[in-house]
Amino acid sequence: MSDFIAVLANPSAGRGRHRGLLPGVVEALGTAGHAVRILTAGSGIEAEAACHAAVADGAAAVVAVGGDGTVHRALQSVAGQPAGFGVVPAGTGNDFASAVGVPPDPLAAAAGIAVALRDDRAHRFDLARTVDAHGERRWFCAVMAAGFDALVNERANRMRRPTGPRRYDLAIVLELARLRARRYTLTLDGEELAFPAEIVAVGNCASYGGGMRMLPDADPADGLLDVLFAAPLGRLDLMRLKPRLRGGTHVRDPRVTVRRAREVRIMAEGIVAYADGERLGPLPVEVSCVPGAVRLLR
Ligand SMILES: Nc1ncnc2c1ncn2[C@@H]1O[C@H](COP(=O)(O)OP(=O)(O)OP(=O)(O)O)[C@@H](O)[C@H]1O
Numbered sequence: 001m002s003d004f005i006a007v008l009a010n011p012s013a014g015r016g017r018h019r020g021l022l023p024g025v026v027e028a029l030g031t032a033g034h035a036v037r038i039l040t041a042g043s044g045i046e047a048e049a050a051c052h053a054a055v056a057d058g059a060a061a062v063v064a065v066g067g068d069g070t071v072h073r074a075l076q077s078v079a080g081q082p083a084g085f086g087v088v089p090a091g092t093g094n095d096f097a098s099a100v101g102v103p104p105d106p107l108a109a110a111a112g113i114a115v116a117l118r119d120d121r122a123h124r125f126d127l128a129r130t131v132d133a134h135g136e137r138r139w140f141c142a143v144m145a146a147g148f149d150a151l152v153n154e155r156a157n158r159m160r161r162p163t164g165p166r167r168y169d170l171a172i173v174l175e176l177a178r179l180r181a182r183r184y185t186l187t188l189d190g191e192e193l194a195f196p197a198e199i200v201a202v203g204n205c206a207s208y209g210g211g212m213r214m215l216p217d218a219d220p221a222d223g224l225l226d227v228l229f230a231a232p233l234g235r236l237d238l239m240r241l242k243p244r245l246r247g248g249t250h251v252r253d254p255r256v257t258v259r260r261a262r263e264v265r266i267m268a269e270g271i272v273a274y275a276d277g278e279r280l281g282p283l284p285v286e287v288s289c290v291p292g293a294v295r296l297l298r
Pocket residue numbers: 008009010011012013014015040041042043044045047066067068069070071073090091092093094277278
């Protein structure tokens with residue numbers, strides 16, 4: 001069957017707060033005049049496979065109902081493809097949705113997707129494409145972490161307890177105790193830089209983690225990636241920088257550098273990169289900005 005809307009709902013997104021949302025979302029999407037097919041998946045990997053199958057089956061659009069992790073999974077199937085993409089923000093972090101002008105209210109977002117599909121109107125936004133040392137390709141939409149924040153994510157993923165946000169707090173404490181500057185080699189459009197650092201991030205959009213504006217001026221429609229790195233700060237100053245991320249004022253610190261590039265390569269020992277909060281894999285990673293790679297319905 002073709003001419004249908006595939007809906008990837010992540011029941012665990014937003015700690016389950018939006019579980020009752022789906023019927024209203026499906027009803028709103030139905031007004032676009034396409035059949036609505038709900039994809040079932042028990043994990044991020046299954047979610048991704050279900051989206052790929054739907055696109056191969058001729059889906060007119062894929063709609064992700066969840067946070068940035070769900071968006072990341074769904075995006076793999078529509079990036080660089082003619083199928084449209086919709087986001088119904090229902091996660092704890094909805095950073096891509098807010099960067100591309102999706103209404104924060106889930107039902108308003110669903111209604112907007114239906115109107116855009118009916119009127120055949122889409123907005124093109126850039127995506128970042130990654131290639132790892134094994135040649136594996138992925139896409140991401142918001143921010144790739146390749147420093148302290150990636151180490152925290154990797155540690156939190158390995159921990160079973162505590163659950164919820166306290167797991168991250170504990171992972172931060174544990175990783176702070178082991179903090180050390182690593183030697184990075186960064187290539188920005190062919191220019192090679194080598195320096196010691198604790199934080200390095202690449203952004204297609206400004207924020208991650210639910211409003212932490214790591215790359216405050218990143219624009220998902222400028223055809224470029226924003227790249228942030230900082231001279232070694234040490235434990236105390238790293239923690240002092242953290243509350244400044246929400247306002248994006250950390251970039252005023254003279255030890256922080258932000259550059260723009262179309263193609264970026266990052267190498268450092270012992271770092272597993274995370275993109276949109278999802279595990280990407282060990283560095284080195286090459287990242288390219290692909291202008292207009294997604295047809296966003298909103
Ligand atoms: N259909 C699905 N079923 C189960 N897990 C999924 C599904 N879709 C995505 N996932 C995974 O669920 C995780 C959380 O998703 P997401 O980021 O959308 O929600 P969140 O509430 O914002 O997340 P977090 O609690 O991690 O901040 C991601 O790792 C993602 O890969």
